[in-house]
Amino acid sequence: MPLDNKKSIDLLCSIIAISNSNLPLADRLNQILDILCGSLIFESVALYTLDAEKERLYLAASRNMDYLAEIKISDSFAEQALIENRHIIFDNIAAGEGLFKDTDSPRPAGKGAVFPVSDGNFSYGLMIANLPAGQSLNDSDLHIIKTISSEVAGTIRNVQLYSNAKKVVEELHLINEVSESANSSNNIDELLQLTLNKLIEWFGVRCGIINITGDNGSSERTIFLSHQSELAQDNVIQHCKECGLDIHTIEEAVLLSLTGLSESAGTCPSEAVIAAPILNGDKRIGAIILFGKRGETPFTKEDLQLLRNLTAQVAPAIENTVLLEKTKVIGREREVMVQELSMLFDLNKAIMTTIDLDRLLHIILTAVTMGDGFGFNRAILFLYNKSTGYIQGMMGVGPDSSEAAGNIWHDIHEKGKTLNDIIEDEELKQPQSQLNELAKGMRVSESEKSILQLTVKEKKAFNISDAWSDPRVNRDLLTKLNCKAFATVPLMASGRVAGIILVDNIYNNRPIDDDDIRLLTIFANQAGTAIENSILYRDIQKAHKEVKAVQNKLIHSEKLAALGEMAAGIAHEIRNPLVSIGGFARRLARHTGENDRESGYVDIICKEVERLENILNDILVFSKEASVESGQQDINSLIEETLQFFWNDFEKCGIEVEQALSPDIGYVKTNRQQLKQVFINLFANAKHAMENGGKLNVKSYPSESEDKIYVHVDITDSGEGIPLDIINNIFNPFFTTKDSGIGLGLAITHKIISSYGGEIKVMNIKDGGATFSIRMPAVNQDDLL
Amino acid sequence: MKKILVVDDEENIRFLYKEELGDEGYEVVLASSGKEALELLEANKPDLITLDIKMPEMDGIETLKKIKEIDKGMPVILCTAYGQYKQDFSSWASDAYVVKSADLKELKETISKILEKTAM
Numbered sequence: 001m002p003l004d005n006k007k008s009i010d011l012l013c014s015i016i017a018i019s020n021s022n023l024p025l026a027d028r029l030n031q032i033l034d035i036l037c038g039s040l041i042f043e044s045v046a047l048y049t050l051d052a053e054k055e056r057l058y059l060a061a062s063r064n065m066d067y068l069a070e071i072k073i074s075d076s077f078a079e080q081a082l083i084e085n086r087h088i089i090f091d092n093i094a095a096g097e098g099l100f101k102d103t104d105s106p107r108p109a110g111k112g113a114v115f116p117v118s119d120g121n122f123s124y125g126l127m128i129a130n131l132p133a134g135q136s137l138n139d140s141d142l143h144i145i146k147t148i149s150s151e152v153a154g155t156i157r158n159v160q161l162y163s164n165a166k167k168v169v170e171e172l173h174l175i176n177e178v179s180e181s182a183n184s185s186n187n188i189d190e191l192l193q194l195t196l197n198k199l200i201e202w203f204g205v206r207c208g209i210i211n212i213t214g215d216n217g218s219s220e221r222t223i224f225l226s227h228q229s230e231l232a233q234d235n236v237i238q239h240c241k242e243c244g245l246d247i248h249t250i251e252e253a254v255l256l257s258l259t260g261l262s263e264s265a266g267t268c269p270s271e272a273v274i275a276a277p278i279l280n281g282d283k284r285i286g287a288i289i290l291f292g293k294r295g296e297t298p299f300t301k302e303d304l305q306l307l308r309n310l311t312a313q314v315a316p317a318i319e320n321t322v323l324l325e326k327t328k329v330i331g332r333e334r335e336v337m338v339q340e341l342s343m344l345f346d347l348n349k350a351i352m353t354t355i356d357l358d359r360l361l362h363i364i365l366t367a368v369t370m371g372d373g374f375g376f377n378r379a380i381l382f383l384y385n386k387s388t389g390y391i392q393g394m395m396g397v398g399p400d401s402s403e404a405a406g407n408i409w410h411d412i413h414e415k416g417k418t419l420n421d422i423i424e425d426e427e428l429k430q431p432q433s434q435l436n437e438l439a440k441g442m443r444v445s446e447s448e449k450s451i452l453q454l455t456v457k458e459k460k461a462f463n464i465s466d467a468w469s470d471p472r473v474n475r476d477l478l479t480k481l482n483c484k485a486f487a488t489v490p491l492m493a494s495g496r497v498a499g500i501i502l503v504d505n506i507y508n509n510r511p512i513d514d515d516d517i518r519l520l521t522i523f524a525n526q527a528g529t530a531i532e533n534s535i536l537y538r539d540i541q542k543a544h545k546e547v548k549a550v551q552n553k554l555i556h557s558e559k560l561a562a563l564g565e566m567a568a569g570i571a572h573e574i575r576n577p578l579v580s581i582g583g584f585a586r587r588l589a590r591h592t593g594e595n596d597r598e599s600g601y602v603d604i605i606c607k608e609v610e611r612l613e614n615i616l617n618d619i620l621v622f623s624k625e626a627s628v629e630s631g632q633q634d635i636n637s638l639i640e641e642t643l644q645f646f647w648n649d650f651e652k653c654g655i656e657v658e659q660a661l662s663p664d665i666g667y668v669k670t671n672r673q674q675l676k677q678v679f680i681n682l683f684a685n686a687k688h689a690m691e692n693g694g695k696l697n698v699k700s701y702p703s704e705s706e707d708k709i710y711v712h713v714d715i716t717d718s719g720e721g722i723p724l725d726i727i728n729n730i731f732n733p734f735f736t737t738k739d740s741g742i743g744l745g746l747a748i749t750h751k752i753i754s755s756y757g758g759e760i761k762v763m764n765i766k767d768g769g770a771t772f773s774i775r776m777p778a779v780n781q782d783d784l785l
Numbered sequence: 786m787k788k789i790l791v792v793d794d795e796e797n798i799r800f801l802y803k804e805e806l807g808d809e810g811y812e813v814v815l816a817s818s819g820k821e822a823l824e825l826l827e828a829n830k831p832d833l834i835t836l837d838i839k840m841p842e843m844d845g846i847e848t849l850k851k852i853k854e855i856d857k858g859m860p861v862i863l864c865t866a867y868g869q870y871k872q873d874f875s876s877w878a879s880d881a882y883v884v885k886s887a888d889l890k891e892l893k894e895t896i897s898k899i900l901e902k903t904a905m
Contacts, residue, residue, distance in 0.1 A: 572839075575866035575885060580797035582887020587804060609887045732857070 008144050011039050012151075019151050025159040029061040032152060037063045041141065042129040043110050047117070049125040049156060050082070052301075057126055065108070065130060068101050077114055082123045087115045087142065099128050109133035115145055119153040124160075127152070171306055174202050178310055182317035188212070188325050192223040195314050199290055200225055203274060203303065206292030207231045210278075211247045212318060213286050222247075236261065236291055240273065250277050250287040253308050255299050261292070272298040276307045280315035285322070340519055346420070347373060347523055351530040355537045358395070362431060364527045365397035368503060371412065374520060376503040376512075377405065378483075380439040381491075383499040383531070384456050389446030391456065391500065396439030397431055405507040438480055450474050451488055456497045461489040461517045461524075487512045489520045491528035498528040498535075571616040578616070582609030630756075632667040632779050633675055635711055636700055642679040643698070646687065654693030655686075665702045665711045666778035670756045678752050681745035682715050682772050689719030689770070702778065709778040716771040721764035730762055787900055788812045790831035792822040792848065793864070794840040798885075802835065805889050806896075819843030823851055831859075832903070833896060836879070838865040849879055860899045864892065 018031045033045050044064035048057035048071060057071040057078060073079050076098035077088050090096040093112035100112065110133040117125040127149055131137070137145070181194040192210045200208045207226035214220030224233035237247055243258040253276035260271045272293040278286040288311060293299065347367045354360050361381050368379040378398030382391045399405035444450045451473050455462055465485045467473050486504035490497045501524055505512065585605040592599045639661065650657055668675070686696050697716040702709060722730060731750035753760045758776035765771060789811045791802045796817070803813045814829050816822035820843055822834070834852065838845030845863060852859055862881045881895045 572866045576795050576798060579866075579885045579887050580795070580801055583798075583801040583805065583889060586887060586889075587801075606887075613886060732853075 007039070008140070011035065011144065012147060015148050015151055019155040025156070026061060028155060029152070030063075032148070032155075033061050033063040036129075036148070040132060041137075041145065042113075043108060043132045045127060045129040047125060047127055047152065048078075049117075050123060060125065066101055066103075067128065068099070071099065071126075078126055081114045081116050081126060085116050085118055085123065087113060087145070089113045089137065093130050096128070100130075111136060113137070115149050117149050117153045117156065119150050119157060122153075122157070124153045124156040167302075171309075174198065174306075175310060175313055179313050179317075182314045186321060186324055188221070188318070188321045189223065191317060191321050192221075193225065196223055196225045196288070199288070199307075199310065200227065203290050203299070203307075204293060205274075205290040206271070206294075207236060208291065209233065209237060209247060209289045211286050211288075212278075212322065213248075213284065231261070231292070236289075240275075240289055240291065245273065245275055245289065247275075247287050247289055250275050250289075251284070252277070253304050253311075255301075255304055257298070258291075260294070274299045274303060274307055276304075276311050278311045278315050278318065280319045283319075285315060285319055343373065344519070344522060344526070348526050350420070351527055355534050357531070357534045357538055360530055360534050361395045362397065364501070364531075365395055367523070368501060368520070369397050371409070374503070374516065374523070376516075377505045377507045378435060378503065380435070380442070380502045381499060382442070382444075382452060382502070383535075384497050386496070391442075391444040391450075391452045393439040393442030394499070395431065396433065396435035396437075398433070398435050399507065400434045402507045442477075442480065444477075448474070450477060452477070452500055452502075455488040455490050455500050459490050459492070459497055461487060461521050463487045463512055463514075463517050465511065482506070484509075485512060487517060487520070489517065489524045491531060492525045493528040493532035498532050501527070575613070575616055578609055578612055582606060582613065585609060630669050630671050633670055633672050635665065635668055635675070635713060635776075636661040636663070638672065638675055639679060639698060639700065639713065642676055642683060645680070646683050649687055650696065653687060653691055655690050656695045658695060658697045660697070660699045662701045665700055666709060668711050668756070668758075668776045669779050670752075670776070674752045675756075678749045678774070681749045684745060685772075686715060686717040686719070689717045694718035694769075703775075710775050711778045713774040714771055715774075716765065716769060718769040721768055721770050722762060724764075727762065727764065731760070786810065786812050787832040788814060788829060789896065790814045790816060790822060790825060790829060790834045792816045792819065792834060792840075792845070793837040794818060795837070798837070802889075805893070809893055809896075811896075819845070819848030819851070822848060823855070826852065826855060826859075833860045833862065833900060835862045835864050835883075835892070835896075838863055858903075860903055862892070862895055862899065 014035055015032055018028050018035070021028060023031070029047050033047060036042050036045050042063075044062070044067075046062035046065070046067035047060045049060045050057055050073075055073055057073060059067055059069045071078055073082065077090075077096055078099060081088055088096075090112035092109065093100045093107055096112040096114060099114055100107075108130055111131040113129045113131060115127040115129070116123050117127055127145075178195055178198050181198065182191055185191040185194065192212070196208045196210050206228050207224065210223045212221050222233065222237075224236070226233075226236075239261045240247065240258065243256070245254070245256060245258070254274070256273045256275070257270050258273050271291065273289060273291050274293075275287065275289040277284050278288060288307070290307070350363050350367060351360060354363065365379045365381055367373040369376050376398075378396065380396040381394050383394050384391050399408050444452050446453065451462055451464065454472060462472070464470050464473055464487065467478055467481075467484055467486060481502075481504065483504045483506040486502060489501050489503075491499040491501060501520065503512070503520065582605075585602055589599065589602040589606055592602055639659075643657065643659075649655075683696075690696070695718045697714070699712075699714045699716075701712050703712055704710070731746055750760055753774060753776065756776060758774060760775075761773045763771055763773070789806055791799055791806070791813055793799050793802070793815075794817055799815045799817065803815060806813045814825055814831060816825050818840055822836070825831075826834075836845045836848060836852075840848075843851075845865065849861055849863070852861060861879045862883055863879045864883050864885050866885050880899055883892050883895055886892075
């Protein structure tokens with residue numbers, strides 16, 4: 001039914017009014033469709049809007065007929081209408097294939113039509129209609145419909161622009177909020193919770209998970225937030241993983257539809273899931289999963305992009321916070337280290353204050369037991385004797401009972417006593433306690449199986465937490481200690497074990513941890529060195545005392561010797577006058593008659609002189625050098641010993657020595673020094689005879705004559721021999737000439753050999769050189785027995 | 786009559802020896818130093834010499850050496866207050882060694898023993 005001008009204008013006016021109203025879009029569209037049907041232009045009509053991908057049309061509003069909810073654009077008239085931006089009229093709606101619902105009920109008569117909803121630039125959708133039966137559309141009608149379409153397009157565009165703008169503002173607002181919250185907290189857990197909460201709200205999901213990858217220095221952490229109590233973190237993570245979405249490996253932002261998860265088994269609608277990695281630049285620091293959106297409106301691609309943007313916003317904050325936490329942890333560790341080091345420094349300083357072993361041990365044990373030291377309840381120090389293998393308890397420090405412990409700790413606390421106060425205590429020596437007595441009574445031999453020997457052997461600390469069931473701990477030790485847990489640490493000095501410190505917490509039962517052992521080990525290394533130094537010092541002191549004693553003895557004997565010398569000197573001076581006095585007195589005695597009174601007087605003089613002479617003899621004997629003692633001498637060893645003196649000289653002169661010493665010769669009875677002098681003289685003589693080189697032959701052999709056994713030594717040089725004019729006087733002490741080079745030595749040699757009943761002869765050899773032959777009586781077998 | 790040369794720097798000792806050895810029937814010649822002894826040796830031709838060791842200038846050991854150079858066979862008895870000379874090997878070149886004493890018995894016995902030996 002064609003519209004007249006007035007009706008057309010009215011129609012357009014009403015539609016413009018509706019378009020510009022404040023009503024929601026759907027209401028406005030519905031009202032416009034009402035007007036179009038009411039003006040009898042269309043029997044029925046539907047408005048479709050185009051999706052963002054321009055692939056599908058969705059039904060926005062319809063009137064008077066059941067229209068398709070969704071139309072695929074491709075392969076239909078819709079495509080033609082949209083692309084060519086023109087209307088298409090069908091003779092009946094069946095001809096508009098793909099645009100109308102197939103239905104079994106009788107289709108309405110009348111033509112079908114499709115109009116693009118376009119403002120000339122963009123198409124926003126389609127208007128599909130069914131004309132009243134028998135009617136068609138003239139140009140005027142078509143013009144009006146086209147005008148209305150563009151009005152509708154305008155309306156849709158405005159609304160879309162508005163909602164897009166609004167959404168952008170909201171997203172910006174969200175990003176801002178998330179950024180703010182991300183930067184508002186220095187606590188990583190708080191930051192993650194705030195962020196996750198915002199995202200859950202925004203995306204309207206049931207729960208969310210953020211996982212931050214741990215790397216060196218920080219641990220992995222996972223935050224889970226849910227508004228529904230039946231969803232548990234592990235279940236959700238596991239469920240996602242089973243559906244192919246592992247939170248630990250997400251690399252790309254994804255939209256997924258997973259099987260629904262519900263605590264109550266059974267049918268459960270599928271749920272939309274959106275997930276994204278958290279990337280700081282190119283570095284993946286974690287991932288987020290927003291899980292469980294049910295219903296008609298799943299996530300859009302824009303949501304995915306938004307999530308990407310959000311994670312990119314939050315990532316630096318997370319990274320910074322993780323770094324900050326890491327820094328804090330490191331800072332705390334450093335602080336602890338500084339505390340430990342300063343304590344160790346103090347302790348080290350303290351143990352350097354003394355060289356006295358008892359005091360040192362007490363300082364070490366005090367350091368181990370004091371609250372501001374290591375704070376162990378009891379400590380016992382053992383020293384290890386390497387040469388005997390024994391481990392000996394030296395000292396124990398600690399209360400004897402828990403009551404005493406309480407009192408002592410209270411006392412220390414009250415008086416504010418520090419380690420330094422105690423260390424500065426001058427009286428610090430052996431402590432008076434049962435524990436100390438117990439400690440000093442402990443002694444473990446090398447063969448005993450003991451945790452103490454094990455500590456020495458393996459050179460490492462042992463932390464025994466359950467002593468009574470530990471096979472390494474011997475019962476004997478445990479019975480004495482009576483504690484459940486203890487630790488042993490070797491005291492090291494220059495790589496060797498000097499001793500052991502044993503500690504326990506028998507009264508407060510505080511467990512001994514690895515940090516305790518680590519610190520105690522460091523301290524034990526320093527303490528070990530200090531102990532070794534102290535022991536060395538003690539040994540040196542002892543040695544020094546001994547040297548002093550010997551020196552005193554020496555001084556004493558030197559004094560005696562000096563005294564003796566002086567006495568001897570005086571005695572000599574006195575002897576001559578005494579000889580005169582006594583000698584003449586004796587003469588007088590002989591010339592006085594026996595009955596004269598003078599005879600008695602002279603006798604007294606004689607006796608008194610005799611007495612004085614005896615005293616002088618005693619003094620002289622006392623001051624005389626050690627008398628010449630004789631003993632059995634092995635003449636071969638004596639020769640070899642003496643030859644050694646001459647090696648250098650012989651070598652210098654180019655003298656070759658040949659020895660032929662018979663092992664079967666017996667002993668001779670002489671003074672060793674004198675006999676040695678004999679050989680010294682003879683070798684010196686030989687050297688003198690061969691100053692331009694030669695050969696020295698030394699030979700020893702036994703002989704027997706008239707039932708007596710003799711020892712012979714022949715010493716032959718290859719010099720020029722002894723001049724005939726002196727050979728007979730060579731042993732005469734005063735016949736020596738300097739020219740001959742024969743000194744007093746040979747005379748002395750002769751005297752010595754003769755004094756022991758021996759003989760010495762000399763003879764020249766035909767080819768030059770001389771042989772000195774010694775013959776001495778060997779010691780009788782009877783004498784040997 | 787055997788002639789004995791007594792060499793000693795102490796006048797009283799010389800006097801004592803002269804009296805005592807004279808009583809024993811010896812002719813006694815006295816010298817107060819080593820030098821004088823060597824001078825007297827040629828002229829007097831003694832049968833035996835007693836020689837003190839500790840004397841100023843030339844001591845007894847040196848004198849002994851000189852005497853032996855002149856007359857190797859001359860019997861010499863070293864008389865001294867110093868027992869330690871027994872350790873000095875060069876004194877062994879003398880025929881005897883007597884420690885001085887107020888009792889001259891040892892000296893007299895040694896003299897007669899040596900003179901007996903040389904007479905043989």
